[in-house]
Amino acid sequence: MKHITGFASLFAVLAVSSPVLAEDHKAPRPPMSAQDLVTMPRLGGATVTPDGHYAVYPVTVTDPESYKRTTQLYLRDLQDEDGEPILLDLKGSASSAAFGADSWLYFLSDRKPEGAEEGTEGTTQVWRAALEGNGNLSGPMQVTNLPAAVEGFQLSPDGKRILIYGQTARSCASYGCDDGPTHLPGPGTGRLYQSDVGFIRHWDSWETPGVYSRVFAFDLVEGKASGTGIALDGPAEAGVLTGDTPTQPFGGGEDIAWAANSSGVFFTARQADAGEPRSTNLDIWWSDLSGAAPTNLTLANKATDALPAPSPDGKWLAFVAMERPTYEADRQVIQLRDLETGEQRALTANFDRSFGSLTWTPDSRWIIATAQDVLDTPAFRIDPRNGAVERLDLMAGNEAHIGNVTPLPGKQMLFARDSIGGPAELYLSRNWQQARPLTEVGAKVLGQRASIVTRRFSFTGADGDTVWGQITKLEDQKGPIPTILYVHGGPQGSFNDSWSSRWNPRVVASQGYAVVSVDFHGSTGYGQAFTDAITKDWGGKPLEDLQLGLDAALKLDPQIDGSRACAMGASYGGYMMNWIAGKWPERFNCLVQHDGVFDQRAMYYETEELWFIEWEHGGKAYFEAPEEFEKWNPVNFVDNWQTPMLVITGEKDFRIPYTQGIASFTALQRKGIPGELLVFPDENHWVLKPKNSLQWHQTVFAWLDRWLGKDAEAAAE
Numbered sequence: 252m253k254h255i256t257g258f259a260s261l262f263a264v265l266a267v268s269s270p271v272l273a274e275d276h277k278a279p280r281p282p283m284s285a286q287d288l289v290t291m292p293r294l295g296g297a298t299v300t301p302d303g304h305y306a307v308y309p310v311t312v313t314d315p316e317s318y319k320r321t322t323q324l325y326l327r328d329l330q331d332e333d334g335e336p337i338l339l340d341l342k343g344s345a346s347s348a349a350f351g352a353d354s355w356l357y358f359l360s361d362r363k364p365e366g367a368e369e370g371t372e373g374t375t376q377v378w379r380a381a382l383e384g385n386g387n388l389s390g391p392m393q394v395t396n397l398p399a400a401v402e403g404f405q406l407s408p409d410g411k412r413i414l415i416y417g418q419t420a421r422s423c424a425s426y427g428c429d430d431g432p433t434h435l436p437g438p439g440t441g442r443l444y445q446s447d448v449g450f451i452r453h454w455d456s457w458e459t460p461g462v463y464s465r466v467f468a469f470d471l472v473e474g475k476a477s478g479t480g481i482a483l484d485g486p487a488e489a490g491v492l493t494g495d496t497p498t499q500p501f502g503g504g505e506d507i508a509w510a511a512n513s514s515g516v517f518f519t520a521r522q523a524d525a526g527e528p529r530s531t532n533l534d535i536w537w538s539d540l541s542g543a544a545p546t547n548l549t550l551a552n553k554a555t556d557a558l559p560a561p562s563p564d565g566k567w568l569a570f571v572a573m574e575r576p577t578y579e580a581d582r583q584v585i586q587l588r589d590l591e592t593g594e595q596r597a598l599t600a601n602f603d604r605s606f607g608s609l610t611w612t613p614d615s616r617w618i619i620a621t622a623q624d625v626l627d628t629p630a631f632r633i634d635p636r637n638g639a640v641e642r643l644d645l646m647a648g649n650e651a652h653i654g655n656v657t658p659l660p661g662k663q664m665l666f667a668r669d670s671i672g673g674p675a676e677l678y679l680s681r682n683w684q685q686a687r688p689l690t691e692v693g694a695k696v697l698g699q700r701a702s703i704v705t706r707r708f709s710f711t712g713a714d715g716d717t718v719w720g721q722i723t724k725l726e727d728q729k730g731p732i733p734t735i736l737y738v739h740g741g742p743q744g745s746f747n748d749s750w751s752s753r754w755n756p757r758v759v760a761s762q763g764y765a766v767v768s769v770d771f772h773g774s775t776g777y778g779q780a781f782t783d784a785i786t787k788d789w790g791g792k793p794l795e796d797l798q799l800g801l802d803a804a805l806k807l808d809p810q811i812d813g814s815r816a817c818a819m820g821a822s823y824g825g826y827m828m829n830w831i832a833g834k835w836p837e838r839f840n841c842l843v844q845h846d847g848v849f850d851q852r853a854m855y856y857e858t859e860e861l862w863f864i865e866w867e868h869g870g871k872a873y874f875e876a877p878e879e880f881e882k883w884n885p886v887n888f889v890d891n892w893q894t895p896m897l898v899i900t901g902e903k904d905f906r907i908p909y910t911q912g913i914a915s916f917t918a919l920q921r922k923g924i925p926g927e928l929l930v931f932p933d934e935n936h937w938v939l940k941p942k943n944s945l946q947w948h949q950t951v952f953a954w955l956d957r958w959l960g961k962d963a964e965a966a967a968e
Contacts, residue, residue, distance in 0.1 A: 282725065282761035283700045285948030288752065289941050290315045294667060294675040294692045295322070296655040298349045298356075303613075303659035304330055305384060307339070307348050307356060308677060310692055318941035322346050324358070326386050329665070329679060332687055337386035345378075347403060352410030355474070356382045357394065359401060365393050375400040377413065379474060395469070395476045399427025402464070403497070403504060406471075407513040412540075413476055414483075414507060414516065416466040416497060422487050425479040426467045434460050449527030453859050454500035455903040455935035464495040466507060466518060468540050483516055483536075485544035492545055494520040498533060498557075505558055505608070511565035515539040517548075519557050528861045531555050531579050535570055548588070554581065558608065564615040566590060567635060569598070571606055577862040577870065580743030582779040585609060585620060587635055598638040603778040606631075612658040619643075619656050619664065623776030626707060626719055626748045628652045630666065632683070645678070645686050652749035669750035671705045671723055671757055673697050702726040703757050705748065710803035713772055713792035716781065720769040720800045721746065722808055723756040728763065730810030733817075733959040735759055736801055736839070737768040740822030742793065742867075743782050745774045753937060753944070754821065762952055764959070765811045769800030787869050789823075790830045790883040797827070798835065815959045819843030819951070821899075822907065822936065826885065829915060832896060833888025841958035843951055845899040846907045846936055849914045851880040857908045889918045895925040897954040899947065901934035927954060 295309035306327045313320050324345050325336040339345075343362035351357055356379060363373045376397065380390035395401055395415060402417040420430035434442045444451045450458050467480030484492045496518045497506040506519040521533045533555045536545040549556040554573040561568050568588040573581035583605045588595040598618075599606065607628075609620040618633040624642070629650035632641045645653065651670035658664050662682045669675040674693035678686035688694075705723045712718030724732055737756065739746045746756070746768040756766040770777070772792040773785025784792055805813040818839050820827050825847020832842060848854045855864050855873040865871060868879040881887060896919055900912030909930065919926030929950050931943050938947045957963060 279727075280699055280701045282763075283697065283703075283758050284761070285758060285945055285952070286315070287696060287700065288755055288758045288948070289313060289318070289944050291674055291696055291752070292692045293752070294677060294690060296667070297327075297657065297665060297677060299329070299657055299659060299665060300350050300354050301352060302354075303661070303663060304328070305382075306665060306677070306689075307350070307382075308690070309346060309348065313941055318945075320941065324348055326382065326384075327677070327689055328384060329659070329663075329689075332679070332689070336690065339382070339386055339388065341378075341380060341388065341391055343391070349404070349406060351379070351406045352408060354382075355379045357404065357406060357413075358391075359404070360391070361400075364396060375402070377401055377404050377415070377476070392474060394471075394474060397426050397476075398429070405504060405507055405509065407509050408511060409513040411471055411513065413469050413471050414466050414509075415469060415476070415480065416464060416507070418462055419465045419467075420462050421465070421484075421493050422461060423465075424482065424487075426465075430461070447525045449523050449525055450859055452905045454905055456500075456905075463493065463523065464497055464499055464502075466496050466516070468516065468538075481540050481542050483518055483538040483540075483545060484520070485538070485542065488544075492520060492522065492536065492547075494523040494527075496520045496536075508559045508561055511561050511563055517559035517561060517568060518545075519559065528859060529577065529865065531573070531577050531862050533557050535559050535568075554578070555583075556586075557583075560609050560611060560618075561590070562611050562615040562635075563613055566615070569609055569611070569618055569635070571609065572597075578866050579860075579863055580741070580775070580782055581605075582782075583607065585618065585633065598635065599633065599640060601638070602640045605775065605779070605782075608654065608656065610656060610658060612662075613660050617658075619658050621653055621656060623745060623747065625776055626721065626745070626770070627776075628654070628747060628749065630656055630664075643680075643683060645680050647685055649748055652747060670748050671721070671750065672703065673757075674750040674752075701761065703760050705756070706808070707748075708803060708807050710799060712799050713795040714784075716772070718770060718772070718796050718800060719777075720767060720804060721748070721756075722765060722767050722804055722811070723760045724765040724810070725760055725763070728810070731812035731815075732763065732765040732810050733815035734801070734805075734811050734813055735764045735766045735955070736797065736816065736818040737766055738797065738818060738820030738824035738827045739768065739770075739774070740820065740824045741775070742773045742785050742789070742823035742826075743775055744823075745770050745776050747776070758948070762955070764955070765804075765808070767801060767804045767811070769797050771796035771800070786867060787879060788883075789826065789867065790834065793827065794830065794834060797831075815840060815963070817841040817843065817955055817959055819845075820847070821845035822847065825907070828896065829885035830883070830888075832894050833885055833891045836891050836893045839894055840963070841954060842894050842896040843899070843954060844896055844912070844915060846901065846904055846912065847915070848885070848907055849911045849918075850886040851884040852877070852886075853914070854907065854911060855880060857910065859905050886914070886918075889922070892918060892922055892924060895958060897927045897929065897951065899929045899931075899938075899950075901931045901936065901938065903933065903935040906936045 290313040293311040297306045297308035324339045328334045345358045348358040361375045377394040378391040405414040466483040469476035508517045534549045538545040553576040571583035585599045587598045604622040606620040606622045627650040655667040664680045667675040677690040680686035704726045828842045828844035900909040916928040
């Protein structure tokens with residue numbers, strides 16, 4: 252492994268500069284701005300022709316004035332490493348592109364249907380086009396013409412069928428049939444829910460009982476979907492699967508996989524019933540496309556089973572499985588199932604990392620999987636014969652964050668890689684060697700901006716364990732530099748060496764701050780025991796790690812000014828801001844609290860996914876063990892609050908409802924502590940809309956400047 256593993260002193264360090272283009276040393280380059288972050292072109296996942304010759308990838312661009320976002324598709328010849336990408340003109344919107352076995356390019360589009368009357372609006376359907384290597388197109392031609400919008404699709408390996416998925420009532424035998432919702436009895440607008448249903452709302456949407464994300468298989472006849480489709484979940488009968496595929500709210504194509512011979516489909520689903528908000532029991536199901544009820548292949552495991560990946564030779568099914576029910580951050584171990592005998596074994600049981608993606612090489616010889624590993628997310632090559640795991644060396648320097656891995660014929664591999672230094676770019680590796688970049692989607696913008704440097708460090712944290720962190724600052728900045736302590740969410744997560752369009756260390760550092768992040772106990776990428784350590788200890792070891800980590804960073808880098816410091820975080824990081832306000836009140840000049848838990852009691856009764864809040868406090872409801880919730884409850888220490896705080900929340904956040912933010916702000920008002928409240932009526936747990944993101948950054952930067960910048964200096968004089 253490339254990171255330092257010996258600790259002869261208090262900390263070990265590794266400095267890495269962000270990748271930039273050739274620079275003009277005569278004129279200083281301006282720092283990256285929030286406008287840059289919001290309008291930065293964004294690379295999506297690539298699709299490759301069956302022979303591995305060509306790739307098509309999406310780039311989402313944002314208009315710098317209207318902030319409207321559109322997606323463009325580019326063609327890239329993978330055999331010509333010095334070639335230029337070709338912008339494809341598909342004569343309308345295009346997304347979710349995929350090559351079929353016929354090498355036609357299939358995609359989603361909301362353009363008007365063929366032969367539609369003037370004024371007719373299109374719904375999202377599947378289209379296809381014949382594509383030549385020079386970018387010339389024949390078509391596009393419409394593939395589906397269904398009564399409801401299509402959210403996604405997958406093509407069978409033999410090219411004879413297509414899967415369509417989207418929102419459809421469980422009572423429907425066909426896709427998008429007109430079965431009305433059951434929770435609007437009228438005559439008013441009120442929603443009526445029964446206590447025996449599962450979610451009444453989830454993430455950012457109110458549920459419609461009886462309607463789920465469902466998958467239907469259609470025959471392809473001369474390039475068009477034919478018939479009414481076969482439902483993978485079978486007939487709507489008692490005892491038959493009822494649930495979402497893809498899983499909600501974040502599932503996608505990774506939840507669905509065709510058998511190698513196109514005879515059926517593996518898919519991930521969880522039974523939707525009154526117990527669903529307390530269940531992590533995702534299962535792998537098999538449909539033979541007969542229309543009969545599907546078979547649950549992982550019935551014995553009551554925890555999560557996901558990411559079905561059949562081998563190209565049709566012999567094996569690989570997938571990941573957790574061991575402990577109701578724990579969403581348990582280790583994901585790769586399982587291997589013999590599709591002939593049904594025998595199953597845990598392939599990576601002895602490798603203490605949690606795999607988040609997996610795929611096969613075309614010859615079925617290797618499984619390629621990604622997993623977090625000490626600030627990086629590298630790719631691993633796994634031998635299905637004996638479970639041997641090898642970390643691939645694909646990048647000079649640090650692997651940072653690798654994703655969207657596509658193994659190609661001839662020991663080639665296409666993947667995306669991003670880092671704190673820059674957003675995702677496409678890379679190609681040959682013979683498992685270090686890869687060459689194929690795109691410059693964001694690099695052209697960042698090459699014109701001031702460089703940053705990110706330095707990794709480690710220190711002795713709580714319980715004597717080794718804890719890792721990162722320091723990001725402008726490369727040529729002179730000290731003293733005010734400090735921002737970044738606290739990640741999850742809490743089983745990591746800021747990692749990766750790019751973010753929301754909590755981005757580079758754009759904050761570019762405002763003249765040193766951003767310090769610490770992967771406290773509970774973080775991922777350090778083994779399951781380290782991740783488990785935060786359970787029933789939200790305010791204990793994590794706070795100790797943050798205190799020790801900030802001190803270690805200040806000792807390590809004399810440029811950083813610890814007397815001018817603010818802390819900021821979202822979700823669990825927002826909880827930690829409320830916790831710091833009561834338990835470490837004298838340390839910071841200001842706090843930025845986004846979507847954080849303020850009152851554990853109210854949070855338990857208001858949130859939607861109960862399995863999370865119950866597991867984190869010992870696996871019980873609040874009324875069964877109130878002492879576990881109250882032990883780490885920020886509301887109990889408001890009497891100690893004294894630090895100015897900016898509170899941010901979204902009204903569509905059902906994970907940590909916006910009332911938690913209002914409660915924090917009320918505490919600030921009642922105690923006479925300087926505070927601000929920023930509420931987004933149209934955002935969920937995240938801030939996703941371009942204009943809202945710009946406002947978020949402008950508000951945060953003004954707040955930091957008020958307490959750390961020129962405004963603070965003027966007030967002190």
